[in-house]
Amino acid sequence: MPEMPEVETIRRTLAKNILGKRIEHIDILLPRLIKFPEPDLYRQRLTGQKIVKMRREGKYLGMQMENGIMAIFHLRMTGRLCYFKDGQQEDKYAKIIFYLDNGARLIYSDMRTFGTLYAINDKEREKIKGLYELGREPLAKDFTTEYLLAKLKKSNGKIKMFLLNQKNIAGLGNIYTDEALFLAGINPEQICSAISKEKAEKLHNSINQVISAGINDGGTTFRDYVNGEGIKGKHQNNLFVYGQAKKPCKKCGTIIEKIKVGGRGTCFCPKCQKLK
DNA sequence: CGTTCATCCTGACGGC
DNA sequence: TGCCGTCAGGATGAAC
Incomplete structure (x- = not known):
């Protein structure tokens, strides 16, 4: 993926x-x-x-x-x-x-x-x-907390779907979205417009953090992905929630759950990512 | 316009 | 062993 x-x-x-x-x-x-x-x-x-x-x-x-x-x-x-x-x-x-x-x-x-x-x-x-129509992308200078917050305020949908929408942020998919939400402590069904400035700041940092970790690991190979030389990535060994359903959370030990949000499989920790 | 939902396609896997 | 249903998920276009 x-x-x-x-x-x-x-x-x-x-x-x-x-x-x-x-x-x-x-x-x-x-x-x-x-x-x-x-x-x-x-x-x-x-x-x-x-x-x-x-x-x-x-x-x-x-x-x-x-x-x-x-x-x-x-x-x-x-x-x-x-x-x-x-x-x-x-x-x-x-x-x-x-x-x-x-x-x-x-x-x-x-x-x-x-x-x-x-x-x-x-x-x-x-x-x-x-x-x-691509939005700004993680790690870019113009991808700021202010940019993210302004977009969040205008959205009435769930944060998971917001992050997957390439018009908002370019480059996130199902894996890094779940990971970023976990690091930020945000429930995937959280309505965007209700997210505080503090949480938006945390989410901004989390997105940059998971994307740079993914790049440093040469990507995540769950099934099909290989790089331009046919070699698999290593980031699948460093995931907190994606693909971790029924396993204990690495931060608190609570069992990771898998639900559907907007038709997409979504993994999260019910304790670390409480719905506000 | 914003949001949701079905759709494209093939293979893996679980249940019976 | 084989058959069936479900799932995997990025983007698009239709429907609401």
Whole structure:
């Protein structure tokens, strides 16, 4: 489940391997994953181009080409983008294959095929609604307590859903949302507008803390996630609540509960995260 | 406009 | 052993 720390780890591990390489040929095994432009034009825009920079915005991964085109990937749930050395066997869910000029391949694979791919110039950003509507992101200078508090005051929904909404904060998913709420001591069903300034400040710090811990651990691997070199993350060993249902809370020993909030599985400690 | 809910898809797992 | 239902979860678009 790639969230910001996972996508950032993929960005870094791919940059090491593919910057300066040229795409010689593209195999499109599942064309419907390419949302814009049409697959033929997608191939045309990227073939022969040199990869000059790797970017990331929220959970979107961007591969900047020398002709100004940006190849954008959103991995959704089970997408993977990995570098395969010459002769290395690809996995069975390979969907889009980029052949590079050193004999290696960059392979987009996806078991559940929810991922989305694009190739846009800088005037076409509105083609990807989720990208240009992204909120500010954790660890960024402009992600302040004031920004968070102002957004919270305007929301009548539950904090869990608020944090998952990319328009509010870019890059959080189910894992880091549950973890941040635990660290801040906030119940996932808490109504946003009722959250105090003090709690908002605590939440702001907790979000930054869990995201940087996730990046330092190279992401969280629960089932599918691997980085750009096919290696699993380590943050699954450092989780407080996500995936810990029926286990004792690491802070107070109370049994961690799992409930549904807005249709999403949600883990929390009923004692550390009391509803106010 | 804000919020909620079903939907896309495949595989793993539990119950019987 | 096999069949069925449920769950996993990011984003989108429809419905309210």
